[in-house]
Amino acid sequence: MEKAQSMKRASKAAANWRLILAVVIIVVIVLFVLGIVIGYFIGLGQSENDAVKAALSDADPTVADRIIDEMSSEEIGKNLRYLTSIPHLAGTPADKEQADYIVQTWLEQGIEHAEAVPYNVLLSYPSDEEGKENKVQILEANTPDNIIHESALKEKVLDPTQDHPDVVPPFNAYSAQGEEQGDVVYANYARVEDFFYLERDRNMVLNGTIIIARYGKIFRGDKVSNAMAVGAKGIILYSDPKDVAPAGQPRYPDGIYLPETGVQRGSTFKDAMDPLTPGYPATAFAYRIDDNEAALPKIPVHPISYADAKEILRRMQGVEVLPEWKGALDGVTYRYGPTIRDDDNTIAKVKIIVHSRNERRTTYNTIGLIRGKVEPDRYVILGNHRDAWGFGAIDPTSGTATLLEVTRVFGKLLKDGWRPRRTIVFCTWGAEEYGLIGSNEWVEENMKNLVSRGVAYVNVDSPLMGVHRLSAGATPNLKQIIYAAAKTIPDAYPEGSRKTMYDTWTMRDKSAGTDEPSVSDLGSGSDYASFLHRMGMSAIDMRYHWDDTQYDFSIYPMYHSVYETYHLVETYYDPEFKYLQAMARLWAEIGRRLADLLIIPMDARDYGSRIKTMFEHFKDSESGQKIRNRGLSMDRFEDAVDTFNEATQSFHNEVTDVNKQDPMEIRRINDKLMMLERGFIDPLGLPGRVLTRHVIFAPSSKDMYASAGFPGLVDAMFDIDNSSDPTKQWREVEREIAVITHHLYSAATTLTDEITSLTRTEL
Structure with missing residues (x-):
C-alpha cells in the first residue's frame, strides 16, 4: 500500500516537474518571440530614422x-x-x-x-575603291584631260605616330556624290553675309559656280547650305593659314600650328540626330525614311589643304577682295573670280570629284x-x-x-x-x-x-x-x-x-x-x-x-x-x-x-537677370527699332520678362528659407529647380526646326555653333527688309513675340505653388 502511494507521489511530482518545464519553455518561447517582434519594430524605427536622417543630411564636405x-x-x-x-x-x-x-x-x-x-545609324565614308578617290582638280578648259593640278589624296606623314593604315583620308561626311566642273568663286567664310555681299554688292551670278571658302567663323554644314541656296554646284573648303598658322609661328611637328598639308575633316549634316530616324531612336524596330528623304547636302563638298587651295587661289582672276576677306597665303592675291587661268594664261576650270558613300552602321x-x-x-x-x-x-x-x-x-x-x-x-x-x-x-x-x-x-x-x-x-x-x-x-x-x-x-x-x-x-x-x-x-x-x-x-x-x-x-x-x-x-x-548637395545648386535668379538683359539688348537693337516702327507692341513681352524675373527672385527667397528638416519640402524645392528649364520647351518646336524646341536659347539658324537668344524671333527678323513676302514674315514676327511671351509667363508659374495664371488681363 505504502509502495503504491509512494509511486503515486513520485508520478505526481514528475507530472508537476513536466508542467513546470513546459511553462518555462512556453515562457522562453514567448519571450523570444516577443524579443524578435520588439527588435523588429525597434529596427524598423531605426531604419526609418536612418532613412529620414539620410534624406535630411547634406553632403560630406x-x-x-x-x-x-x-x-x-x-x-x-x-x-x-x-x-x-x-x-x-x-x-x-x-x-x-x-x-x-x-x-x-x-x-x-x-x-x-x-x-x-x-x-544602327546612317554614317558616311570615303570610297576605298582605287580610282574613286575624293579630290579636286584644275583642268584646262579646252583640254579637260590635261590636269594642271590635283589635290593630295592624304596628308603627308610628319611624325611616325600618325602613320596608321586606318587613318581615313580627308573628306566631308554626307557630301553628295558627283563630279562637277566649272568656274570658281572665292566666298570668304561662306557666311550668309558673304554671299549677300557677292550677289547684292558685287552683282555676281553664283548659280552654277563652284565655291571655294575658308573654314572658320561658322559651322561647315551652314557653309554648304549657304552655297546651295545661291545655286552653287559644289563647294571646296580649306583652312587658311591666317586662321590656323600665324606668320612666324612653328608648324607641326615643330609646334601647334597646322602645316600646309593639313586638312580639316568634318560632317556637313546640320541636324543633331540620325538622318534616317528623325525624332525617334535608331533602334532595331525603328521606322527609317529613305536616304533621299534625309536632309543631307545635295552638292559635292570636299576639304583640301591650304597648299592645294593656294594652287586654285593664285590662278583666280577678277577684282581683288575686301581687306577683311584676305587670307595669308604667300604669293596669293585674293580675288573673287569666277575666271581661273593657268600660268600661261590659258582658261582653266575647277573640278570637284566625290565618291563618298552613306551607309548604315552600328x-x-x-x-x-x-x-x-x-x-x-x-x-x-x-x-x-x-x-x-x-x-x-x-x-x-x-x-x-x-x-x-x-x-x-x-x-x-x-x-x-x-x-x-x-x-x-x-x-x-x-x-x-x-x-x-x-x-x-x-x-x-x-x-x-x-x-x-x-x-x-x-x-x-x-x-x-x-x-x-x-x-x-x-x-x-x-x-x-x-x-x-x-x-x-x-x-x-x-x-x-x-x-x-x-x-x-x-x-x-x-x-x-x-x-x-x-x-x-x-x-x-x-x-x-x-x-x-x-x-x-x-x-x-x-x-x-x-x-x-x-x-x-x-x-x-x-x-x-x-x-x-x-x-x-x-x-x-x-x-x-x-x-x-x-x-x-x-x-x-x-x-x-x-x-x-541637399539643395540642388542652381540659381534661378541668374536665369531671370540673363533674360532681362537679353530683352533690353534686343529692344535697343536695330530689330527692336524695326518692330516699333512697324507699330508692333512689345509691352506684354516686357511684362512677361519682368514677371519671370520677379518670380525667380521670390523663389530664391523660398529656397533660402526652406525647412531643411522637412524632406518633402526639400523634394519640392529641388523639383522646381530641376524643372524650371522645361518651362521654355515649345512642343511645336521653332519655325522650320521642329525638333529644336527651346524658345530662349538655341543654335543660330545661320551658324549651328553659335547660340541665339530668342532664336525664333531672331530668325523671323533676319533680312526682313529684303523678304519676298514681308507681310507673311511680319506675321511670323508677331507670332514669335507671342510664343516667347507665353513661355515666360508659363515658366514663371513653375516656380510657384499656384496653378492660377500670371497673365490675367482684360481681354
Whole structure:
C-alpha cells in the first residue's frame, strides 16, 4: 500500500516537474518571440530614422578634398596614350573596341553598372575603291584631260605616330556624290553675309559656280547650305593659314600650328540626330525614311589643304577682295573670280570629284552609373563623346581620358563607403562627329524618363583647345556652380595670386567686363544640344581655351586633322597632363555638388537677370527699332520678362528659407529647380526646326555653333527688309513675340505653388 502511494507521489511530482518545464519553455518561447517582434519594430524605427536622417543630411564636405587629392595626372596620360593609339572613327571596329574597353574599365573601377548601347545609324565614308578617290582638280578648259593640278589624296606623314593604315583620308561626311566642273568663286567664310555681299554688292551670278571658302567663323554644314541656296554646284573648303598658322609661328611637328598639308575633316549634316530616324531612336524596330528623304547636302563638298587651295587661289582672276576677306597665303592675291587661268594664261576650270558613300552602321554609347542613396530616380549626367576623325588627341580623346580618371576616383570613393544622394550617370557617346548622333539617340530613347528625372547634363568635349584659361558655357542657372567649384580647384600651374582655377580664369578672361569671368550661352556643336534644346535639361560645357587676345582662331589649329596626335598633346599642350588633371577635378566636383548637395545648386535668379538683359539688348537693337516702327507692341513681352524675373527672385527667397528638416519640402524645392528649364520647351518646336524646341536659347539658324537668344524671333527678323513676302514674315514676327511671351509667363508659374495664371488681363 505504502509502495503504491509512494509511486503515486513520485508520478505526481514528475507530472508537476513536466508542467513546470513546459511553462518555462512556453515562457522562453514567448519571450523570444516577443524579443524578435520588439527588435523588429525597434529596427524598423531605426531604419526609418536612418532613412529620414539620410534624406535630411547634406553632403560630406571632405569628399571634395578627396577628389582633389585622388585625381592623378599620370593616370590621365596613360588613358590618353592608349585611346589615341589607333584612329577610332564611328562605325568602325575601333569604335566597338574602345566602347568595350571603357565598359570593362568602369566595371574594374567599381562603377556599379556599365554597358555599351548600340544604335544602327546612317554614317558616311570615303570610297576605298582605287580610282574613286575624293579630290579636286584644275583642268584646262579646252583640254579637260590635261590636269594642271590635283589635290593630295592624304596628308603627308610628319611624325611616325600618325602613320596608321586606318587613318581615313580627308573628306566631308554626307557630301553628295558627283563630279562637277566649272568656274570658281572665292566666298570668304561662306557666311550668309558673304554671299549677300557677292550677289547684292558685287552683282555676281553664283548659280552654277563652284565655291571655294575658308573654314572658320561658322559651322561647315551652314557653309554648304549657304552655297546651295545661291545655286552653287559644289563647294571646296580649306583652312587658311591666317586662321590656323600665324606668320612666324612653328608648324607641326615643330609646334601647334597646322602645316600646309593639313586638312580639316568634318560632317556637313546640320541636324543633331540620325538622318534616317528623325525624332525617334535608331533602334532595331525603328521606322527609317529613305536616304533621299534625309536632309543631307545635295552638292559635292570636299576639304583640301591650304597648299592645294593656294594652287586654285593664285590662278583666280577678277577684282581683288575686301581687306577683311584676305587670307595669308604667300604669293596669293585674293580675288573673287569666277575666271581661273593657268600660268600661261590659258582658261582653266575647277573640278570637284566625290565618291563618298552613306551607309548604315552600328555605333555605341557607353553608359555607366552610381546609384543615389536617397534619390536614385534623379540623374546627374556627365558626358563626353568618344569617336574621332583620326586619333583625336584633343577632340574628343583628351576629354575621354579625363572622364576615365573621374570614374576611377568616383569608383574608389564608392568602394570606401561614399555614395551620392542622387544617381550619377557617366556617358561616352558614339558618332558625335557626324551630327551628335549617339547622345541624341539616347535622349530620344530615354526621353520619357529623363524629362521628369534628369537634373543636369555636364559636358566636356575637348578640354585642351588651349591652355590659357578656363572657358565655360551654361544655362544661366548653373553659372554659380561653375564659379563655386572653380574656386576650390588648384590652378594647373599656380603662380603668385593665381592659386585656383577661378583666379586664373578671372585674371585672363577679358571678355566679361565684370568682376566675374564670362559664362557664355550654349549654342550647339556638342552633346549637350539634345539635352537642352530638345528636352529642356539644364547643361554645362567646359574646356581650356587659347589666348583670344593674341589669336583670333575659330578653333584650335590642328582641329580634325591627322596631326591631332598624342605627340601633339604630350609635347606642346600638356606635357605633365596638369591641365587635364585640373579639368578632371572641376568636372568631378561639379558632378558631386549636383548629385550630393541637399539643395540642388542652381540659381534661378541668374536665369531671370540673363533674360532681362537679353530683352533690353534686343529692344535697343536695330530689330527692336524695326518692330516699333512697324507699330508692333512689345509691352506684354516686357511684362512677361519682368514677371519671370520677379518670380525667380521670390523663389530664391523660398529656397533660402526652406525647412531643411522637412524632406518633402526639400523634394519640392529641388523639383522646381530641376524643372524650371522645361518651362521654355515649345512642343511645336521653332519655325522650320521642329525638333529644336527651346524658345530662349538655341543654335543660330545661320551658324549651328553659335547660340541665339530668342532664336525664333531672331530668325523671323533676319533680312526682313529684303523678304519676298514681308507681310507673311511680319506675321511670323508677331507670332514669335507671342510664343516667347507665353513661355515666360508659363515658366514663371513653375516656380510657384499656384496653378492660377500670371497673365490675367482684360481681354
